[in-house]
Amino acid sequence: MPLVLKFGGSSVADATCMRQVAGIVAGALAQGPLVVLSAMGKTTNALFAAATAAEAGNLAEALAGLEALAAAHRKAAQDLVADGRRGPLDQELTALFSELEMLLRGVALLRELSPRSMDAIAAFGERLSTRVFEAHLRDAGMDSVWFDARTVLRTDAGFGSAQPRPGEIERAAQSRLRPLLGPGRAVVTQGYIGATEDGLTTTLGRGGSDYSAALLGAALGAAEVQIWTDVEGVLTCDPRVVPGALPIPELSFAEAGELAAFGAKVLHPATIQPAVEARIPVTVRHTRLPEGRFTTITGSVRTGRPVTALASRGPITTLTVTSSRMLAQSGFLARLFEVFARRGVSVDLIATAEVSVSLTVEADAPLKALVADLSAFARVDVAEDRAIVAIVGERLKATPGLAARAFGALGGINVEMISMGANEINLSLVLRQDQAEEALRRLHRALIEEGVG
Ligand code: ADP
Ligand code: ASP
Ligand code: MG
Numbered sequence: 001m002p003l004v005l006k007f008g009g010s011s012v013a014d015a016t017c018m019r020q021v022a023g024i025v026a027g028a029l030a031q032g033p034l035v036v037l038s039a040m041g042k043t044t045n046a047l048f049a050a051a052t053a054a055e056a057g058n059l060a061e062a063l064a065g066l067e068a069l070a071a072a073h074r075k076a077a078q079d080l081v082a083d084g085r086r087g088p089l090d091q092e093l094t095a096l097f098s099e100l101e102m103l104l105r106g107v108a109l110l111r112e113l114s115p116r117s118m119d120a121i122a123a124f125g126e127r128l129s130t131r132v133f134e135a136h137l138r139d140a141g142m143d144s145v146w147f148d149a150r151t152v153l154r155t156d157a158g159f160g161s162a163q164p165r166p167g168e169i170e171r172a173a174q175s176r177l178r179p180l181l182g183p184g185r186a187v188v189t190q191g192y193i194g195a196t197e198d199g200l201t202t203t204l205g206r207g208g209s210d211y212s213a214a215l216l217g218a219a220l221g222a223a224e225v226q227i228w229t230d231v232e233g234v235l236t237c238d239p240r241v242v243p244g245a246l247p248i249p250e251l252s253f254a255e256a257g258e259l260a261a262f263g264a265k266v267l268h269p270a271t272i273q274p275a276v277e278a279r280i281p282v283t284v285r286h287t288r289l290p291e292g293r294f295t296t297i298t299g300s301v302r303t304g305r306p307v308t309a310l311a312s313r314g315p316i317t318t319l320t321v322t323s324s325r326m327l328a329q330s331g332f333l334a335r336l337f338e339v340f341a342r343r344g345v346s347v348d349l350i351a352t353a354e355v356s357v358s359l360t361v362e363a364d365a366p367l368k369a370l371v372a373d374l375s376a377f378a379r380v381d382v383a384e385d386r387a388i389v390a391i392v393g394e395r396l397k398a399t400p401g402l403a404a405r406a407f408g409a410l411g412g413i414n415v416e417m418i419s420m421g422a423n424e425i426n427l428s429l430v431l432r433q434d435q436a437e438e439a440l441r442r443l444h445r446a447l448i449e450e451g452v453g
């Protein structure tokens with residue numbers, strides 16, 4: 001059974017990082033790894049910036065961005081592949097950068113950047129990084145193959161955040177990718193990118209390389225999907241907010257899914273689902289500390305912790321819909337949700353009281369339209385710049401006094417809405433966005449550092 005190794009942007013940011021990654025791949029060579037790479041460092045951001053500049057008619061800025069990317073990739077290529085053997089890679093990079101330049105010039109001429117064009121441009125990050133890295137593996141004497149993920153990662157035409165088609169991905173992976181995989185050889189492919197049935201390039205949304213790794217792992221029946229990144233696994237909180245956050249050795253699929261959905265950037269929110277369905281363990285590891293601690297995510301973990309981790313997501317908007325006739329009216333909720341369905345807005349959290357319902361939506365939801373529709377039959381109060389802070393743990397519900405402890409820890413921070421997730425492993429609090437980080441620090445201290453239960 002093959003092994004899938006996914007390396008994120010910071011793991012392949014430059015030649016030094018790529019050498020480190022090559023060492024990890026060499027160690028896994030006997031297991032016939034499929035190596036899924038992100039773009040180098042912040043390349044995807046730079047591609048978005050160049051495309052946006054081109055759309056605004058600022059071609060010089062767009063081309064300067066492209067030059068900087070070309071310089072970084074050529075520098076890595078020089079450091080990673082010996083002079084006499086770099087010809088084919090240099091030609092490949094030249095071809096890719098001239099294609100990218102044509103696209104940017106096209107966008108600048110038309111002053112138009114459709115999601116479809118943006119995906120074609122964004123895909124260059126992974127197309128470039130995998131070329132450089134695979135050439136390095138070969139140069140270092142490893143048996144390796146570069147593989148175009150777009151030939152197997154079939155998606156719909158939802159450019160910018162395309163939905164994968166698992167059945168088609170599995171068939172294509174079995175017929176095209178599987179025969180290339182075997183002990184002693186590394187197959188290098190791109191995360192994040194896919195293609196429609198017409199062969200148009202799509203992307204799975206920002207951070208989508210984790211998702212690619214899980215989809216490909218599921219399609220191949222991999223023994224394990226390893227997500228290599230810049231932290232020692234999934235931590236009890238985002239370390240940028242809580243520096244004392246601790247690595248979690250074992251996490252259940254359900255906990256990991258909740259954490260990802262509620263903002264733990266270390267995993268793309270959809271990553272867990274293909275792995276769960278295929279019962280493939282996912283591990284999260286630190287590229288610079290390959291022998292260090294890591295997290296294993298599996299279905300069977302039964303942890304004894306009341307609280308496993310915290311995450312937060314924002315800004316979001318809360319809508320409180322009040323109708324004094326609510327209780328008397330059958331079908332009120334149906335009418336309420338019909339408004340959101342018609343506007344294509346997904347509702348995140350819901351809390352109901354006797355005469356009101358509070359709901360949270362993404363900050364970019366069409367607020368004016370929603371309020372207008374809802375005002376036809378209820379009063380609507382809107383609170384913007386809110387955040388969701390999620391407390392996640394398998395034994396949350398079975399731990400008495402936990403909510404009281406959480407509220408005690410929050411002190412003067414006002415909680416405007418509370419919602420227990422349907423799977424009972426997530427207690428979500430809504431509060432002001434500018435208080436979210438402080439709330440996380442206080443909750444981490446009280447529920448994780450000091451322990452509960
Ligand atoms: P990659 O480029 O490898 O995909 P990301 O930047 O997408 O890496 O994800 C790793 C980052 O996620 C970490 O550097 C950390 O700042 C952030 N993060 C947020 N929440 C968590 C958490 N609970 N555990 C670990 N990392 C987290
Ligand atoms: N390169 C893409 C991004 O920056 C995908 C990824 O890294 O997961 O969003
Ligand atoms: Mg990521």
